[in-house]
């Protein structure tokens with residue numbers, strides 16, 4: 291059955307296909323940039339990507355397309371899918387129209403330079419090198435917020451770009467309710483050494499060829515479809531969805547501390563599964579993406595942490611790890627479980643464990659909010675960063691590279707993005723709670739490496755809906771409640787304190 295019946299919606303979707311095709315091409319170019327492109331190709335590649343983006347924007351803002359969209363918006367008897375199409379496109383149009391062309395160009399230009407400068411500044415540990423760029427990026431983001439409009443706080447407008455409908459008020463509530471619970475758990479686990487803070491396997495070297503076999507076998511066990519998906523290598527693992535039947539993930543092989551490669555692979559698998567399980571009927575339409583970055587991250591964290599770092603999973607894959615990584619022989623599966631779950635305060639967000647990870651986001655969130663409301667100067671950010679780090683985790687960075695200069699996000703112009711990581715973690719805990727009610731032998735299934743029912747549950751509740759609903763509406767539809775931090779805290783308490 292065709293789910294799109296309204297003639298105006300059909301016409302919109304017909305016209306939209308070329309925009310979709312441009313996004314498809316952009317996606318493929320971005321994937322190639324990270325995986326295959328010779329390094330000197332970067333300049334021409336940036337031009338190509340920018341031109342395609344400009345063309346997609348012009349097509350979306352064409353008079354006849356806007357007129358159709360306007361008529362569709364006023365049509366009352368649309369079904370939920372058709373309403374989804376209208377919502378997603380109106381949102382894109384609203385954002386494009388609000389941001390003046392000079393600002394978009396200026397942002398593209400400054401971030402192109404800033405990415406290069408940031409890399410050098412990080413290497414040289416020199417914040418002053420990066421500072422003028424960060425100042426400019428904050429300023430442009432604040433201007434963007436003013437153009438986009440907001441009711442309560444300028445940061446609302448930026449958050450909304452990454453997590454539709456999520457407000458500064460919501461973020462404050464999320465972090466304020468999370469902080470005391472996390473602190474209690476961290477103090478107890480770390481203070482009483484309930485979990486180790488380091489493990490000797492973190493230093494053990496592996497052969498990337500062996501590790502690749504492990505990753506492929508794990509993906510195979512999850513049912514990662516070879517005819518619809520790939521695994522490649524990149525410095526920073528990512529997922530790109532070119533379509534519902536063409537999804538690509540990458541992983542990394544540093545040659546030591548194999549859990550990094552393993553959990554990067556599992557994390558990206560979670561993102562990929564989302565894309566692969568979207569309703570086939572949404573292909574080449576505006577509904578083919580996920581609901582939001584936060585919902586997407588809930589899927590990757592669910593597979594990475596709740597399944598991948600569980601005792602059941604560790605025991606179940608222990609023989610596979612032993613088969614390909616000979617040094618595992620002298621460790622028990624219980625040893626591996628603790629290796630997978632070390633807990634310690636650390637400077638680097640991307641290396642943080644489940645207990646401390648959200649402190650890193652909380653810190654960035656509070657700093658971003660202050661920068662955007664112009665209550666602190668960019669030159670004071672490193673000092674604030676270090677003070678907050680000391681307050682939250684009891685450690686103080688001695689170098690900018692392990693503090694304010696560690697993340698790529700600001701150099702890319704992304705302010706308002708970080709909170710989506712914590713949203714993802716919280717929702718992963720919420721999904722765990724609900725899935726255990728629906729699938730009482732959830733843990734047993736993990737032990738048996740049987741993932742069919744788990745994948746089906748995620749498909750039914752989250753994946754198949756693509757971007758039909760706003761993120762908070764999807765939670766309401768599927769779980770009859772909004773985002774709730776208590777489930778995530780409860781999950782951590784059960785795992786780490788009992």
Ligand code: MG
Nearest residue numbers: 557561587590
């Ligand atoms: Mg992710």
